[in-house]
Amino acid sequence: MKFADRIQKVDRRIIYVILLLAVVLPLVFRLGFKTYTTTPVEDLYRHIDAAAGKDDLAILMDFTHDPGVLPELYPMDLAILRHCFERNIKVFTISFLPQGAAIIQMALSEVKEDYPNIEANVDYCNFGFKPWSTKLPIMLGMGDDIAEAVETNSEGLKLENLPIMQNMKNYDNIQVVVEISGSSMGQFWVIYARAKFGVDVAVGLTAVMAADVYPYLQSGQFVGSLGGLKGAAEYEQLVDIFAMNGLEFSKKKARNMAWVEAQYEELPELAQLYKYNKARIGMDAQAIVHVLIIFFIILGNIGYFLDRRAQKKSM
């Protein structure tokens, strides 16, 4: 068999094994590739950070995802919650999917164990699961009165009686709605909440959908976005170098890799926990696999063109 034939007919299981090694080895022997931050992620970070220390502003996180996309979206959940807890930003969480409610609980308890001073219903409030059919009424109702529209938190307590709601009335008190989604791309929030009440909306998405949000970013309908594991890795980094070091966000500094590396050396122990670095560690493997896939595409094309040339000669 000729070389061209051979590379055209490689057993797919061999490719799987090579791919597996390309994922496993960088995870075991960490490569520590640098993460460069991009504008959509920086904009979201800056937007959320602007609510730091304010009692009458909160961010609303809508968990529209299920366990199937956890590897991409869960690091985003943790990074945003950590940012909020670290910078004293009030957080509301809600899910219109049954599976999302369990993920909220998991994410909150995982981050909260590192922030013992953070209190439920004081610093954050989990609205819990609300059926999908109530999404529209709740979304529109929050424009008038959040407590009336949502009614109860995940424990069944009336929102109007909770300390966190003292200075919260409607979307005027929502700094940004962040939908972490495996499917709907924040469209509902843009169409109803933003169009009618002007609330700022941002999204954290699986990479499959990430390219689709750029028109909305360009038009300003999304104030920021996190695209897949890369977006999560960028946000993790911003939280580490700014929030964990008690610094205000600066785009210029975020893009200065020498400064970023210097910040990494001064990080507290908390920031070095594996769970808060998962996306960046995953990006090491991601980078290797991308190089491998590019190599396979080039190899496949070489085989294809050699094969075609041989066929032309034989005619």
Place this chain on the structure above:
Amino acid sequence: MTETIGIWIAAFLTLCMFSFLYKDNPFYKFAEHLFVGVSMGYYIPYTYYNAFIPYAYNPLFLKKEYILIIPFIIGFLYWFRFSSKYSWVSRYPIAFGMGMVGMGVPMSMHATVLVQMRSMMLPLDNINIILIFIGTISILLYFFFSKAHEGVYGKFTSIGIWFMMVGFGASFGYTVMARISLLIGRIQFLLGDWLGLIK
């Protein structure tokens, strides 16, 4: 102990799923069917206790909010889907649902068409805006089929194809990243939570 058992079960099921990469086999089939069953098993009681009870049963039967009888009946009509003779009845709640969709049309038009169009009408003062402008016009003309794509017009519309190809390439790149991310997530689970090789 419970957590350890959970991790071992999850690891076993992950390996069952991965075994499909070699070839279809009973382990894969078992895990696949179990996944579907568990998903539905989780979804049905969860929805019953968190949707039906608080939003239908309690207000109607305990708080006596009888106005809810109307949506209750409309929703109940869906069950006629299971009758071959009366399945037409289920079209009424569907029609009601479509009416609700209609309510969103003006706002949807605003957000997805008008605002997006406005963002195309900016001064052509930087390279990004110029590229977006050319891309939008050339792609729109490419999908205008009342004129043959020939001559200068044809050449201009072919620029639209290039813009689309770049878009498809970006989507494909992101898709590769998404799929590999899922694999990385599972491998992180197997190496970290299960085998304890990474911490």
